[in-house]
Structures are given as C-alpha cells and as structure tokens.
Amino acid sequence: TRKAAVIGAGIAGIASAIRLAVKGYVVDVFEANAYAGGKLSGFEDVTPDGQSYRFDAGPSLFTMPHLVDELFKLAGRNPADYFEYTLLDETCRYFWDDNTRLTAWADLDRFGKEIETVFGEPSIHLHQHLADSARKYAVTEKLFLHRSLHKLSTWFNRDALTGYLNLPRLGVFGTMNGANERRFNNPRLVQLFNRYATYNGSDPYQTPATMNIIPHLEYNIGAFFPKGGMVSITNSLLKLAEELGVRFHYNTYVTEIVTKDMRAVAIKFTSQTGRLPRLNQEMATTSSTESEISVVISNMDIVSTFRKLLPNARQPERILRQPKSSSGLIFYWGIKQQFAELGLHNIIFSTDYRAEFNALFGQNQVPDDPTIYLNCSAKLKPDDAPAGCENWFILLNVPNNTGQDWDAMIARARQRILQKLSHTLGTEISSLIETESILDPRSIEARTSSAQGALYGNSSNNRFAAFLRHANFSRQFKNLYFVGGSVHPGGGIPLCLLSAKIATDLV
Ligand code: FAD
Numbered sequence: 001t002r003k004a005a006v007i008g009a010g011i012a013g014i015a016s017a018i019r020l021a022v023k024g025y026v027v028d029v030f031e032a033n034a035y036a037g038g039k040l041s042g043f044e045d046v047t048p049d050g051q052s053y054r055f056d057a058g059p060s061l062f063t064m065p066h067l068v069d070e071l072f073k074l075a076g077r078n079p080a081d082y083f084e085y086t087l088l089d090e091t092c093r094y095f096w097d098d099n100t101r102l103t104a105w106a107d108l109d110r111f112g113k114e115i116e117t118v119f120g121e122p123s124i125h126l127h128q129h130l131a132d133s134a135r136k137y138a139v140t141e142k143l144f145l146h147r148s149l150h151k152l153s154t155w156f157n158r159d160a161l162t163g164y165l166n167l168p169r170l171g172v173f174g175t176m177n178g179a180n181e182r183r184f185n186n187p188r189l190v191q192l193f194n195r196y197a198t199y200n201g202s203d204p205y206q207t208p209a210t211m212n213i214i215p216h217l218e219y220n221i222g223a224f225f226p227k228g229g230m231v232s233i234t235n236s237l238l239k240l241a242e243e244l245g246v247r248f249h250y251n252t253y254v255t256e257i258v259t260k261d262m263r264a265v266a267i268k269f270t271s272q273t274g275r276l277p278r279l280n281q282e283m284a285t286t287s288s289t290e291s292e293i294s295v296v297i298s299n300m301d302i303v304s305t306f307r308k309l310l311p312n313a314r315q316p317e318r319i320l321r322q323p324k325s326s327s328g329l330i331f332y333w334g335i336k337q338q339f340a341e342l343g344l345h346n347i348i349f350s351t352d353y354r355a356e357f358n359a360l361f362g363q364n365q366v367p368d369d370p371t372i373y374l375n376c377s378a379k380l381k382p383d384d385a386p387a388g389c390e391n392w393f394i395l396l397n398v399p400n401n402t403g404q405d406w407d408a409m410i411a412r413a414r415q416r417i418l419q420k421l422s423h424t425l426g427t428e429i430s431s432l433i434e435t436e437s438i439l440d441p442r443s444i445e446a447r448t449s450s451a452q453g454a455l456y457g458n459s460s461n462n463r464f465a466a467f468l469r470h471a472n473f474s475r476q477f478k479n480l481y482f483v484g485g486s487v488h489p490g491g492g493i494p495l496c497l498l499s500a501k502i503a504t505d506l507v
Helices: 011-022 066-074 108-119 123-145 158-165 176-183 187-200 209-221 231-243 302-309 353-362 406-425 441-448 493-506
Strands: 003-007 026-030 042-046 052-056 085-087 090-095 101-105 224-226 247-249 252-260 263-271 293-298 327-335 345-348 372-375 390-398 433-439 480-482
Touching: 003 011, 003 263, 011 026, 011 066, 011 231, 011 293, 011 493, 026 252, 042 433, 052 327, 052 390, 052 433, 066 231, 066 493, 101 108, 101 187, 108 123, 108 187, 123 158, 123 176, 123 209, 176 187, 176 209, 187 209, 231 247, 252 302, 263 293, 293 302, 327 406, 327 441, 345 406, 372 406, 390 406, 433 441, 480 493
Parallel strands: 003 026, 003 293, 026 247, 090 345, 293 480
Antiparallel strands: 042 052, 085 224, 090 101, 252 263, 327 390, 327 433, 345 372, 372 390
C-alpha cells in the first residue's frame, strides 16, 4: 500500500486526504489543533446563565458548492446524504452612514430595479458588469483555476490558446477601481463593486481589473448557505474522509519534512495535549518507517512550510517575500435583541473608501472609519442564538501583522464599531452584548500558521500575482505537494478545494 501524509486539516488538507484515499492511498492527517477545519471551524460562547451562541469562526460566504459536492461524488456517495445547502435569495444588505440602504437580490432584474430606485443608476450597467465578470471568469477558469500554472502542458493546449486570445479582455493593465469608475455613475456602486477586492485580501485601487471576476461567483453562480452553518462544510467532509479510512491525528504539530536524495520521505511531529503547539518542544515521535511514505502534502502556509519544516531546503525567496494579503479582526458578539433591518450578510460602508485602503495597505493601520461586515447566521439558522437574540460575527479588514500595537488598535476599533452600528441601527449596542470573543491577526497566525495572519496568503495587488504564488508541487523534492490558501490558485474555500484537486491530480 502507498502511504500519504497530509500536514494540516484545513479544508484543502481534508479535500486532499479524500482525493488520495479515493486513489487508494492510506492517508494520515496531522493537525496541530484539537479540531479540524483550521480557519473553517466553529465554536460556542455560553452566557453565565447557560444560554448558548454558536459562531462560525472564519468564512461566512459560501460560493461554488459544486466543488464540495464533487468530493462526495468522487467517493461514490450522494452529496445530499452528507451536506445540505440553500441558494440565498438576498445576497447582501448594504448600509451607509446617511441612512441610504440597498439590498442586493439574487434575482438580477430585481437588483437592477433596486439600483435604479436607490441610486438612479441604469440597471444595464449592472448587467454589463456581471456579463463582463462572467467572460473574465470563463477565460481565467480554464487557464488558472483547474491546472498547475507551473507545468508546460498548461500553456500548450486549446484552452490556453483561447485564454491568450482573450487576454486583452481580462483587464490586467488597469485597476479594479478604474474599471468600476468607468462602469458606474454612482460612487457608491463603485464602492460596492470595489469591495470584491477584499475577497482575496487585496486593495481595489491596486489590484488589476481581472479581479472583477469575483462578483461572477456571488451573482451569476450564486451565494449559498449551508444548512448546518459554515462549519458543516468541514464536518461533512471530515465524516466522508473518516469513512474512507483517513486517520486524523489531532494535537500533533509537524516539525519537519524529512528529505533524502531529493525526495520527501517522512515527517517528524510532536504530540501534545495543550491547545496551541509549543514550537520548540523536542519531537516526541517520528513517523513509522521513513521510506514508507510516498506522498507528503503540506496544507501549512507556504512561508511557514519552508521556514519551519524545510529550513535547509533552497527557499523560494521571491515567492515567500511577496507582500501578504490583509488580515481580519473579528468580534463575535452574542446580542440579546433581534434586528429586523439586518439580514444574513450586511455591510456598513465607510465614508471614504480610498482613505480606508490607504490606512490598510499604505500605513498598515486599522482604518479610523472602517467598513463593517456583519454576519448573523441565526437569521437562517435560528438555533445559533437563544430565542429573541442574534449571533453577530463582525469582521473588519485589517492589515496583516507586522508587530503593530494590536491591543490599542482593537480597543479603538471596538469603539468605532459600536458607534457606527448604534448610529445605523438607531439603538445603543454595547449594553446588548452578552458574550464576546475576539480573533485578530496574531491569533489567526497562532491558530493556523498563516504568515503574518494574512487571510489569503500573498496579496493580489500586483498584476503578476497569479504567477507569484507557489506551485502545488515542489520543484526540489519529489513526492512533495502544497495545498491551501497560500499557494496556487489562491485563498477562499473554492480555490483551496481546487488546490487539492490540482495537487492530487499531479501525484
Ligand atoms: P487553514 O484553514 O489555513 O488551515 C491550516 C491547518 O493546518 C490549520 O488547522 C493548522 O492548525 C494546520 N497546520 C498548520 N501547520 C501545521 C503543522 N506544522 N502541523 C500540523 N498542523 C498544521 N473564504 C471564503 O471562501 N469565504 C469567506 O467568507 C471567507 N471569509 C473568511 C473570514 C475569516 C475571518 C477568515 C480567517 C478566512 C476567511 N476566508 C473565507 C478564507 C478561508 O477561510 C481560507 O482561505 C481557507 O479556509 C483556508 O484553508 P486552508 O486549507 O488553506 O487551511
């Protein structure tokens, strides 16, 4: 039997384990935390009188569900037996400080009418924008999303040829903001569509207009809600993996990828019972016999994989030193009231978007007037909060961690959020908070090994960004592959799932 070791039980690690198990490998997954899912995990906060609020810790927007279904089908299972989700009819509710409100509907004609009513913007602009997004997506999908960019075969086939012919349409030479300003008359619609740059932790004033492919996922394919919350993506895939015989080793931190004759032959790890791995601990156990492992897949962030697990290997500095994407500051609040104005996804915009991104990427600071994302899963899954209450997941885009004074920035941001939400909802919010947890770039880094706590690996602020992500395989060592949000094709659940497909196809 061929044995595979997967380092990390993030979503890409689990997907890789499933794909290898289907191929007949005996798979062991080593996970530093006591739980699976990495960023895509969940938890509960309980009030002193025993009331429980459930939260998804990281992702809250689910797109391209077919990539999850595909894994069940690959294993000969019926996806619906494991995992259920619904298409949202309301994509997002938008709020501005002057009480302007707009709902983005999944029904695009309805959304078009809404922008005509609220902003006087001809709805044709919306339809043109989304058609352009679909065209861009069709080109990039073939070239970038399903294949390794780093194999010659990717570049010499009919799909690639179509891709080259359509390159001028991709918008690699202009910025997202430039394209959106040309498209829409109303600055608030420009702002709304500029926000999609943040879906991969980038800056709309720098990232190429190519990134206007992102709205295609949300509007043309659709935004979905997993019936069991986002964490059910992890849980259902975990169940499938376990049924396929994959063994998960929790509280097990991999400390080294052992190489011999330019092959990855083993891994070393430490097991501990504490929640966070103690990095300097002497390794307690090694893997069975070295030559037995025929594939190693690292789902650890690529910078951490090279710096920590392969310190003696040649370091691909150009890639490892690329600027990182933004990070997130999340407040998880149990709120003892319900708000009819809020939906599942809500955005409360800043007044000056350019200043916000200048603070984020120019000054490495949390903006003074941040755009707030508020997710309330209890809107669709009422048992996520006690009766009459709501579970608020509040996310700010913040810079990645370069040693800023986070405690001070978090305290200030919390004040600003309370002011802004109290103003928008016309209710004083702070006294309604029953439970509170906070995640910031430092804890994201500690919990998932993401370099600088970046949410999506390298930023995509550069037009060559797609080529500055590490390949899904190692050029130095045979048998070694890389998956997850920090490598090709990129961050976010769909792309992480695709990384597992590309890597295991190469195995
Ligand atoms: P990660 O989730 O990064 O997990 C890596 C795992 O590997 C961790 O469990 C870690 O403990 C383990 N590990 C690392 N090193 C070792 C080691 N040496 N030994 C053992 N184990 C190790 N995406 C979306 O699609 N939609 C969203 O709405 C969205 N919102 C987000 C909001 C937040 C707050 C965050 C944090 C992320 C969000 N993302 C979103 C991004 C998405 O969560 C990630 O891109 C994706 O989950 C990353 O998966 P991954 O496979 O790269 O692994």
